[in-house]
Amino acid sequence: MSSKPKLTREQVAARAALELHDGDCVNLGWGIPNLVSNFVPSEITVFFHSENGILGMGPRAKAGEEDYDVVDAMKVPVTVIPGASYFDQGTAHLMARGGHLDVSMLGGLQVAENGDFANWKIPGTKGSGGIGGAMDIATGARRLIVCMEHVTKEGAPKLVRRCTYPLTALACVHRVVTDLAVVDVTPEGFLLQEVAPGWTPQEVQQHTEARFIVRGDVPEIKRSGR
Amino acid sequence: MKQKLYQTVDAAVADVPSGARIFFGGFGGAGFPNNLIQALDRQGASGLTAITNNCGSGDGELGILFKHGRIRSVIASFPGPHARHFQELYTAGKISLELVPQGILCERIRAAGAGIYGFYAAVGAGTAVAEGREERVFGGRRTVFYEPLAAEFAFIKAWKADELGNLIYRKTARNFNPLMAVAAKTTIVEVEEVVPVGSIDPEAVVTPFVFVHRIVRAKGIHNVVKA
Known part of the structure; x- marks a missing residue:
């Protein structure tokens, strides 16, 4: 195991935020994705979706200004931005399940190469x-x-050949952003797109159960221009 | 015209029998019918089946019903790590649980209210949720059959009702409430305010009165959840 520094959770979230575009409607799940909204560039507007019935969720409510009828999926009082709407939980999931959101980001335990x-x-x-x-x-x-995170607290790889934990969904992941790499799921398997600063593709591979496809030089994980 | 307004929450839940199957609205501390839940606890019906997103937080929300052993069976999406009383009973094998994906829970309830006898969705295909369920392939995609989910009672929370039972909700306190309202034999709503018929803009009504059978005014209780 290498003891080189990995990205922090905030740095992973900042990298993930680079995936978002002006006007996108986006669901953020628990874990690192919940931090992503802090890193959206100020020049773009992203409409965050919450499964309990918000499109256009803003930052957490300031202390003393909480309205406990406006909470996010983590049950934290939040705000809404201009253009927001409220709706029932069924409509919220219709948006997600029906493919109406541009991007969804979820925390993960295992992602398989398929x-x-x-x-x-x-x-x-x-x-x-x-x-x-x-x-x-x-x-x-x-x-x-x-x-x-690229590996569990015990060091077990989370990018695997086949999931051994109870599945959430089949063949659904497009990209994985970890504290060591950015990886795309392709019909041929995991394609290594970026690696953490100071890490080589070979070193990242040692922390990964599935084999990466590596094409040419793999750049460092992109950073926000801000 | 049938009078739907009840004077007390206790009167509104007095006839709920032991063994009843009940929807409970609410998500994330918002939109829980906490006054009705506490009245049901006082009333003492037991052997209940609860259909709900989550199973309370400590003694709050549904917690009190689990603490006092009122609930025997649960159909839920996310019982929750803070649902201490539920988790103790579950670990001890004293309560049954069917876990349902949250959006599928919504659609199964909606289907029951809409006269739809089930539907196929890709959600759950290849997962533990699909065990024992019929699978079919549509357009090359694996799907799972889900049957509707009805209940004898719905306990819901709204912001305002008129005396007929037209309802409006407040912000994310809407959540499961309007879905559950349509799928129970008897829908009981607790509201912050009861207003005269005609004072809610028809464009703004979220749950039309046809779905609402009992109305009771009660000051809302927020069980503030510490994340």
């Missing part, structure tokens, strides 16, 4: 687990970007 995705349950953990909106959002995503 795009299979697991993010809702670690086998052997206590309690009921819970699916929430993840299956609807992953299944219907026009473009699903998974943001996660």
Whole structure:
């Protein structure tokens, strides 16, 4: 295991934010994706979608200004931006499952080289687990970007040949942004697009169960121009 | 005309029998019919089936019903790590759980209200959710069959009702409430305010009165969830 520095969660979120374009309608899930809205360039407007019925969700509410009838999917009081709308949970999932959102970003436990995705349950953990909106959002995503650590806390690879954790959805992931790499899911397998500063493709491969496809020189992970 | 307005939350839930199947609206601390839930707990019906997104937070929301052993069976999307009383019962094997993807939960409820006898969706294909369910391939895509989900009662929360039962909701406190309202034999709504018929703009009505059977005014309770 290399002890070179990896990207922080904020740096992973900042890289993921580069995937967003002016006017995009975007669902952000739990984990690192929840940080992505902090890194959207100020010159573009992104309409964030929340599964409990918001399109056009703004930043968290300031202390003292919370309205507990306006919460995000993590149950935190939030604000809305001009152009926002409220609707029921069924309409919120219609948007996600019906492919009406431009991009969805979810946290992940495992992504397989065929795009299979697991993010809702670690086998052997206590309690009921819970699916929430993840299956609807992953299944219907026009473009699903998974943001996660490259390996587990114990060092086990999360980019795998076949998922061994309970699946969220089949063949749904388009791109994975980790603290070591940016990887695309292609019909041939994982294509390595970018690596963390100071890391070589070979070193990132050592932390990955599935084999990468490497085409030419792999650039460093892009940074925000700001 | 049938009088739908009840004077107390206790009167509104007095006839809920043990073994009843009940929808509970609410998500993320917003839009929970907390006054009705607490009245149901006082009433004491047991052996209930709860159809809900999540299973409470500590004693809050549905938590009190699990704490007092009122619920035997749950159909939910995300019971939740803060649903302490539910999780204890679940771990002890004292409660049954069917996990349903959240959007599919919405559509199964809507289907029950709409006279639709089920539908196919790609959600859940190849996952644990599909176990025991019929699968079909449409346009090369694997799909799973989902049956409708009805209940005897819906406990919902709205912002305002008129005396007929036309409802409007407030912001994200809408969530599951209008969906559940259409799919129960008896829909009971707690509202912040009851206004005269004709004072809600017809363009603004979210749940038309035909879906609402009992109305009770109660000051909303927010169980503030610490993330």
